[in-house]
Amino acid sequence: MSVIATPARQSTGGISARTVNRIVIYGLLALFALFYLMPLFVMLVTSFKTMDEIQNGNMLALPQAPTFEPWLKAWGETCVGLTCAGIKGYFWNSIKMVVPAVLISTLLGALNGYVLTKWRFRGHTLVFGLMLFACFIPFQSVLLPMATILGSLGRFGVTLRNATGFSFGLGNPTVNLVFVHVVYGLGFTTLFFRNYYEAFPTELVKAAQVDGASFFQIFRRIMLPNSMPIFVVTVIYQFTNIWNDFLFASAYAGTGDAMPMTVALNNVVNTSTGVVEYNVNMAAAMIAALPTLLVYVVAGRYFVRGLMAGAVKG
């Protein structure tokens, strides 16, 4: 929808009201663009400045002698808590956590959505409603019991390792976080696929049944090959959410070597020992932001669609 411009009326000054109107609109839009870009811009230029320049120069000025030093230091040397080996380890922690969590939750969501739309049973709305509501709970209300359970699993893992020499991942913070993110991401992935498959022609499933395809054959041969868009949306949504999570990460892997990126970044920034190296902090923040920003730049359309799908139920 767009408003058809009212015919331009000549004002006394010779500039039409319409032109003034357009200038005001573009001016406002540019102003807000500045508002949204400013923090990122400041973060970026600061990460290329030396500490001298930061303390004596202007926050908005471009770096006089751009240096990669802060980035290298953030990546490989800066202190997170007491360990001073940079954030690279934590970056990989996040990757190791995000990839399996995203894949598992997306696949389960696809199966759930398939069942909830094409193999309906009595009470399917209730089942879906209960899973959907799980998206909205404040995770504080499950934080403690989960901590208790993960603690017991960890102890069981130690017993297992003593007995068999292998803990099967029990007690490993990364495995724990994968599990937690799958559990609390299921609602969203199920929602995405359910809404997508809801609009997916049921006649195709019927035709495949007449053709003799089984439950899984229909899923693999008919549903999956036609689900590319929603797959991309779901994967991006889950990737962003899990990469950016802080609450679960700090509660279940808040200390030690298994910290994900967000927790490590928070530690870097809030370290009170020694001089605060703002340029390194900003570089670390940029590194933490890069994966999701990259996804956003490459597949922004799908990113927005995911957010919308998460916002509009039904």
Next chain:
Amino acid sequence: MAFLEIDGLRKQFGSVEILKGIDLDLEKGGFLVLVGPSGCGKSTLLNTIAGLETITEGEIRVDGRTINDLHPSKRDIAMVFQSYALYPNMTVAGNIAFGMEMRGVPAQERQKAIDKVAKVLQIGHLLQRKPSQLSGGQRQRVAMGRALVRDPKLFLFDEPLSNLDAKLRVDMRIEIKRLHATTGTTIVYVTHDQIEAMTLATKIAVMRDGEVQQFGTPAEIYNNPTNLFVADFMGSPAMNLIPATIGGNGNALSVVLQREAREPISLPLADAPTGLSAFHSKPIIFGVRPEALTDPEGAERNASNIATADCHIEVVEPAGSDTYAVTNLGGKAVVARLRADANIQPGTSTPLAFNLTKAVFFDPATENRIL
């Protein structure tokens, strides 16, 4: 023994009864059309025959074999869907062969079968395309090819023409009819379009609210509708259903039609149905199809019972092949079908011939035909 038999079929969904006891049968090589307004249960009935929906009660037999509990793929049926349901990720050839692939038919045999069907339907040049690259008519052909390749006992069509434009629909209708004639397969066909029903069927089942209203040949349904619903639903333009009363005396009954600001018309009935005498001076519904209400010159020469009356013409609709004239009888707009060159002006009176041999009468209370 009929080829397809449906006995006392019921389907409930929760507390709602969607099919309320359906009994139908169809001879081998027959063409059964299920017709009715949307929501009448015709598609559900088709789906239960296909095995895509379960039934609550009753039995479905094909060629003597009960198929109630069989999986759709084990019923030896093929189905053409309203949206054609072509798998968008597969080529035309892949679509046609998918069923065989699922049954584990070797690739060579599949290819042979594809080629054969492609030849019959003239879609050989489309085999490597994806469904999205096909026109509506081509998709329709591919969907039929996918059904044909199975060589099933029973073909099921679910409103296959409703997504095509008017001209293509007529072409495909002829094509389906030709296919039926050449292959001699048994077909069950769902449509809401009564013209499709009339032109294609050997048997028609008119449905409403989960019940079969009338089951018979197209001619039976058209000429002898059992109730008001069937009379109104079948035929285009629809049958005129005029509120009237029965007058005259015991031997010579007549039907009396009220008119606005003029004396009523009384049409003498030569061979009235016997049940009609019980309705003497009572209200009835008088049914006459537009083609049985014409200009006197156009009336059927050899019809035994023709009555002519002056009617006030309100609207004239020249339709090219015919001219339709609208008059008002019994408080309802009544359509007469005249010759194309009938010289007739709106606002004037003109004599119209009622072919009472073709007239039918209904009881307004039960809506059933008076016989």
Next chain:
Amino acid sequence: MTTVTTQIKLTPEHGARPIASMRSRLQDALPKIVLAPSFAITIVFVYGFILWTVYLSFTNSKTFPSYALTGPRAYQRLWRWTFESDPPSSWYTSIINMGIFGFLYIFICLALGLFLAILLDQKIRGEGMLRPIYLYPMALSFIVTGVAWKWFLDPGLGLEQTLHQWGWTSFHFDWIKNKDFVIYTVVIAGVWQASGFIMAMFLAGLRGIDGEIMKAAQIDGATTFQLYRRIVIPLLRPIFLSAFIVLAHLAIKSYDLVVALTSGGPGGSAWLPSNFMYEYTFKRNEMAVGSASAVIMLMTITAIIVPYLYSELREKPR
């Protein structure tokens, strides 16, 4: 007829029937079997855990969970703290902050989002460039947002210092260090992050409005302002509802932003209930109180979400 059927049932093929029917029964149950693990996980790890948390809130758990019920003492304490405004209790601060933050965050995001969407809808050249600029903060984590704004709002380094350098030496902006104003900096950062997304929602809504309605209104002589006020904005009602739900849900869950931007603010003055819960449970060894506060958060969100979900999921009458 029945006899024929019986005869057919006696064919050898039929001997295999029990197995076939078992397999077909398995096929029938397969969808439910596939769904079952996810559903079970949800029941246990969401609803079971919620009950567990509710249970803990009625015990006197401190550092470790204790399972002896001791009545609603945690709630009584929270209730008492609710009215302890001078000096403010942590709980009092948290819920007052929640009120300020929740109201301003939702209101400003809706207003700004709608405003930007309407501006962008005026056939703007370069819309394709502006839209991603407004929206990208949504891709960042709250932690990164917090770090960026912490720097930007820092009186010694950020905006204040910059303006001083430019000659506006009287400019003073130290909200982030001020216990009475720190919550407003959380609002600023929060709005910065989410308003672009709300804009995208409204823009999608605007684009969905039937152009003929607009033309009809213009022929009726409506000015642009009247057009929006009387026609467009009322038509966007469903978007307002969805956006409100999204924002309310984000607001109640906001925890990371407060931590990263303010580290809780001077003396915990920037806490939201989510921070209160985390601190009391994991740092102050008051597990029962933490659980009780989590239950209160959950009930608040339930009161907003459940009616919404119910109306969305209700079988639409045909």
